[in-house]
Amino acid sequence: MNQGIKTLVLLLLSSAWAIALFAIYKGKTAYEKLAPISLPSINWEQLQHEPNRDEIVKGKKLLEKTYEMLPDKVGAKISCTNCHLNAGTKANAGPWIGIIHRFPQYRDRSGKYDTLTDRINDCFERSLNGQRLPEDDPNLKAILAYMEWLSRPVLPHQKLKGIGMPRLALNREPNWERGKEWYMQKCASCHQKDGQGLIDPSTQSYRFPPLWGPNSFNIGAGMARLHTAAGFIKHNMPQGQEGTLSDDEAFDIAYFFSHQERPDFAKKHLDWPKGNKPKDARY
Ligand code: HEC
Ligand code: HEC
Structure with a gap:
């Protein structure tokens, strides 16, 4: 074989390698972008x-x-x-x-x-x-x-685990009486029996936020919806003992506190103008 052909073959082989390596690299980064990752910790x-x-x-x-x-x-x-x-x-x-x-x-x-x-x-x-x-x-x-x-620590197309509020829906009607009983056992020590939260006398600001009544979120809030409230407390409450509520407890407690008396939302008639209203919408 003459020298020219040898060089050509070598060149072709090395570029084939380069293309293969590049394809593997591209495939890997594309895969990483698709697979959801845990939330990065913040520095x-x-x-x-x-x-x-x-x-x-x-x-x-x-x-x-x-x-x-x-x-x-x-x-x-x-x-x-x-x-x-x-x-x-x-x-x-x-x-x-x-x-x-x-x-x-x-x-x-x-x-x-x-x-x-x-x-x-x-x-x-x-x-x-x-x-x-x-x-x-x-x-x-x-x-x-x-x-x-x-x-900043997240790439634009990176999918993340644990974003949004989790939802919890059970295939039954929620039970107010049981929700009330469990609320008194598991929540009232902080948020109080009347759900109005607790002010810290030394700072004059709320140590435990209110869950219903005039100082709470209004009827148009996501937390006023049964499935959102149930998902939130299942993952995040009682504070310090997160993850200890059963699905039944979270569902009934959420119904009890989210459906208490709370402020109205004046613009509620403008919501879901094109349909697709969720099952647990309040209006
Ligand atoms: C009473 C609880 C509550 C409070 C207080 C609250 N939010 Fe939210 N927020 C929610 C819920 C529930 C959602 C809906 C999440 C979903 O759609 O899954 C949400 C969604 C959001 C989103 C969109 C999140 C996403 O990933 O799409 C942003 C941004 C946001 N809230 C900002 C705020 C800001 C700013 C404030 C204060 C002015 C605030 N929130 C106060 C409950 C609350
Ligand atoms: C040990 C005290 C403690 C217990 C018990 C507790 N919470 Fe909370 N809860 C808090 C605190 C503190 C916050 C505010 C968190 C923050 O600002 O970091 C909070 C926030 C909340 C919120 C969102 C804020 C708001 O005002 O709507 C809801 C809803 C809630 N708790 C429901 C419950 C329910 C239901 C239970 C019982 C299953 C419960 N919590 C038990 C301390 C507690």
């Missing part, structure tokens, strides 16, 4: 080094002390992180890690594509029984800056 140390750290920290504080810092915007006596636990980093408690990649998102409740700002304001109006923040509100910008920072 709080890193926050100190961010150029916009003051805004990010302000956003975090607003989410943790919402009713205290924004009394004109919030009707309830609860804060965002009373449900989005551990500053929005806990799996199965509506975590905000990677949240900026999940919006805009089509939602049946609004019948349109909602931006992250729309979604945040939904929780202001419903979960906090309050008002929407205007687009140019510096507080809204700080909240978005914090959520953007929390989303």
Whole structure:
């Protein structure tokens, strides 16, 4: 064989190798993008080094002390992180890690594509029984800056385990009386028998948030729905003993507290304009 052909064969062989290796690499990364991974842990140390750290920290504080810092915007006596636990980093408690990649998102409740700002304001109006923040509100910008920072460890198309609120639906009617009995045993020590929560006298702020009544979320909130409330408490309550409720207990307790007297939602007639109303919708 002459030298030219030898070189050509070698060249062809090595490029075949290169193509094969590249294909394996591409396949692997594509696979990694598809398979859901656990929520990454957040490196709080890193926050100190961010150029916009003051805004990010302000956003975090607003989410943790919402009713205290924004009394004109919030009707309830609860804060965002009373449900989005551990500053929005806990799996199965509506975590905000990677949240900026999940919006805009089509939602049946609004019948349109909602931006992250729309979604945040939904929780202001419903979960906090309050008002929407205007687009140019510096507080809204700080909240978005914090959520953007929390989303940095996640690739845009990466699927994550434990996002959203878990749901629990059983194939039976919920039982109010049993729910009440279990609530008194497992929840009342913190949230109180009357569900109104408990104020810490030393700080004058709520140590245990209210679960119903005038200071709680309104009837339009996700937590007012049986399946969402049941899924949330199954994974997250009683605090310190998470995961100890049976499905039956979670279902009946959720019915008992979520269907108590709570504020109405004036704009409820606008929800699910194109149908697809979930089974446990309140109206
Ligand atoms: C009473 C409990 C509660 C409170 C308080 C609350 N939320 Fe929510 N939030 C929910 C529930 C329930 C959902 C719906 C999750 C789902 O659709 O699976 C949700 C969803 C969200 C989402 C979308 C999450 C996702 O992964 O798609 C964002 C963003 C959000 N809330 C922000 C906030 C902000 C900001 C506040 C404070 C102004 C707040 N929430 C207060 C219960 C609450
Ligand atoms: C040891 C005290 C404790 C017990 C017992 C407990 N909780 Fe909680 N619960 C809390 C605290 C504290 C929060 C707020 C979490 C935060 O801000 O990090 C909370 C938050 C909540 C929330 C979301 C916030 C809100 O106001 O709606 C719901 C719903 C809830 N608890 C329901 C229950 C139910 C139902 C039980 C019984 C199965 C229960 N909890 C038992 C301490 C407790």
